[in-house]
Amino acid sequence: MADVDEDAALRSSQPTANDETELGDEFQDFRFLAALTAKSGGQLPKRGEKDFEPHGTKHQDGILSASRQAMHDALSYTRVHTSKQYNRAFYYGEEGLPRDEVIREDWRQGLDDDHVILVESDKGPHFKTMGKTNTGKRDPGIWLLPEEALYLVERGNLDLWWPSRSSYTSVVPDEDNTDMKEKVDTQDEVDEGFPMSLQAAFSMLIGQDGERGKVSLERYTVYAHLKRMGYAILRASDWDVTQPGKPQSHQVELISEPTSAFSWLFGKFFAEKEIQHSQYGPLVKPGMYRSYNSIYRQIAVIPRHKPNPNPSAPAPIPNDPYRVVFLLWKPSRLPTFAKSNPGLPDFRVAITDARSTCVPSLGQISSLLESTPWAPPKGSEFEGQGKVYQRLKNGWRNVVLAVIDQGVISYLRLGEVAFGDERMYERFDAGGNSGSKRGGGAGRGGRGRGKGRR
């Protein structure tokens, strides 16, 4: 609901309000629901002014009751499931009929251990981003992961059933399996199993991280929240907590610039002298300095971080909970999204519990960041002197961290930055010093002063 235009409410009172500030999602004007069902069509209405106290006008009361009525109407709307969209699925988890017992091994090829739900048919738009087809069988079925199935069940898009022994063959008929076929033939009525309640679905599919065929509540909450917002979500390779995290697999080939003999020679010749500091003396020794550059070089004594696509001293492999578990693709990319070949994700999400974990230590955070690909601030929007802030804010690697507290999710974006790469002092010589005399560096007059600000 937060994506309904919030700026309307902000416009008069707070011109300085941050565009990232979300109003509380819990205050809703339900009249917009009425507007949605009205003839005006599907355009989103504006949010109204918020009243803080009754001022006794009938007008206000009218609005209030209209709002109530709209909410009532919205809630009393009858949802209809047409047979066209009806989807049935069977649960082959550990606590029912275990998948590996019922289904032959060669038919399970291409599936993960967690693929425990078999869908009868792939009706509906959801299967564009969900589900996996098993290979090794001529007439394959679609298998779902627990979070995918639960999400669909929760939405009312999927009817989950307990299977019987014969359910699988009835869903995916196979001519090779003659004895099964015979059995089906002999029985007058096929035993289809029986439907599973929503409660049962939750208790079957929600568990601890690392349990087979289950998903933890935290991960499911994040999955469902992002899914409802329209993102395409797939599990990341570091999903399984029982397995150690995989080291970074996206090594970048660096094109090292060939050093010519000329630059080698002159590089040696003009190499900066190793700066010797006296033990306690001022780092900037008294004397004459021609530029601030040389002064600031004197005081650079603390090692600076240099981001590197292939870190020479890699951080330890990411550990629970600071590891990437979901890959996200923006909703705008959905038209071209193919689950078999999704391409590079837009975001990577790690999930942590707000109460049992702390803010990550440097080790944890650098492992987490190093498990994500190298994404330096490149391109026209990051180039130039005025874009220092943008470059720094973007970072060289980034990850989204979902901090979840009892079902409430707070998303944070963490990025690896290198202030060491942005030497602000290099601008001092360009303009600040020469002042009104305007000596050299005419082209750098702006000094990027405040240009980066919104």
Next chain:
Amino acid sequence: MADTTQTAPVVADHKPQTLQNGKPRPPSRFQQLNKLYNLPAPLRTFPLPTFVPHNPLSLFHILYVWLSHTIKRPSSHFDILYQGLFSPETRSVHVTDIRSIRGLWEQGFFGKGTLSRSEPSWLNREKTRRGDKAKTTSEENTRKRRAERQQTKWERARKEREAIDQTLLEEAKHAEVHVEALSHDDVAVPTPIDAGIEGNAERAESAAQQLSVPTKVELVAPIGPLELLALPNALAELDTCTEGHNFDVDCLAEESASHSIDRFHTPPIGPLELLALPNSLQSDINLRENSKHFATPTNHHPTLLPMNLKPLPDAKMNGNGLLTSNAFGINSHAKTDDLEIVGGSETNDDTVDESIHSEETTETNGTPPNGSVLSNGGPSTPKMKRQKSVRFSPTVEKTTFLQSEPPSPERAAIGSSSVEEEPLVIKTQEHLQLMLEEAFFLSYALGAISILNTETNAPISNRDLFYLFRKTSYFPPQTNPSLSPDDPFMMNYVVYHHYRSLGWVVRSGIKFSVDYMLYNRGPVFSHAEFGVVILPSYSDPYWTSDPFLEKYSKEKQQRTWAWMSCINRVITQVKKTLILTYVDVPKPLSAQEEQDLGIDGALARYKVREIVMKRFAANRMRD
């Protein structure tokens, strides 16, 4: 934080001396700033002039400058260093002489004026206060801006109020017409339905029950759950109700509303009247309770009923403070008082007292100096002695809320006379205070300040300063000479030095819930963009080598997510970006080893890593 007075225009137009109408244009604000804050650090540089290819003479210029530099080598440091005094009591360094104060502020924005927000501007403010309009300071500008904003808010509140009143009037008129149309109906019984006007018919009904005035036969107390459910929730619903008694109740409410509006209502336009409006529902409830109290005796003493009923509608309407200004509070009070006199002995004193209590605050609010509002207030003065707490006295209101008014004449007289009588000789009572990190950076890294001992007045060497500051950073200061590598001064100084050495202007971020704020060039040029939070990191194997150290380092690193969210929220709200700055603490060294390393060696053992943290709004990142 940025002194917005001095915030330069964003577009830097810096072609100087553009001729306009043949006269040289005075330097722009930005040029002035640029000239004033020319040096980014309290050090000078001596660059060689640029070589201009089409002007061969420039070569001679270069040669000349080079030669003169070679013959008489100037020093980048100022000949006389700035001076500061170390104050162990305040754990900061004080700079008292004006040259050092201006120098340190203008060349790198070091320190803060003790009596100012950041730039030491007390003297200027003081001069302005005494009538010498020499220069406006940022503090004054902020004050002016705040006053303007306040005025705008009043204006807006007034407009809103007027709009509401307009609606109320219209609705009341409408209702009157309605009532007239229904005048043949028998609505004889004057049921004191107060709450009806508030659209809370439920309360109206229950009030009616409570009063046990024989209104209508249909009014049966809704006791069962079904009946309660069936009660109308809103006035709008009530309107559509076809049942007779409900309708009557409504009409009555409307009638009394229009009645009272005609009598009392003047739109509260001035700030004073607005102030007198009830601030919250609470005060309104207080008022209502008051009127209820006042109504209850009618139950007990039916003989008093006719007498009591007469002022009832008025008092009831007063209780409904929403559409009336609070002057009615007094009004109702006066009535209560009357009642008390009339009904005298029978009235429970406690109840009345309580009711007065509940009204006290609003009552004092509602005594505006202009008597016109009070015209129908009646005997309000004797009531005043009853008040126990006074929130705003009328005079305070005046000075606080009427900025548009000219200052009081006597004050103006004082101001002008003092100026005329004696020339302004104001002794500076302000000094610049440097954080320990700033002082050490100036002394150790730049060598631009000498810090004196307050007792001996002798300069403290960098070596002594290093240990002195580290000891002082604990509270109480440590006497133990073995200092751990993660003492507060070191952690802060490492980060301070790191960002300063990259050319950022680093200032305290305590007002923004962080450790430091980073400015590009300085607060007079632009707002800070980054807020820095220092987080220690103990990744050296030494810190996990034994259980005690492991526990220690774990505790030092632990930060809750709630803490993090607080900071992130504040920083986002002020439009900054949060930078988590991790400082990797090395393992401790013996005193001898540390001495051998020197300060630069000790600093080089720390590692600084920055992580940028932002809120990720999932619903805004969709495309």
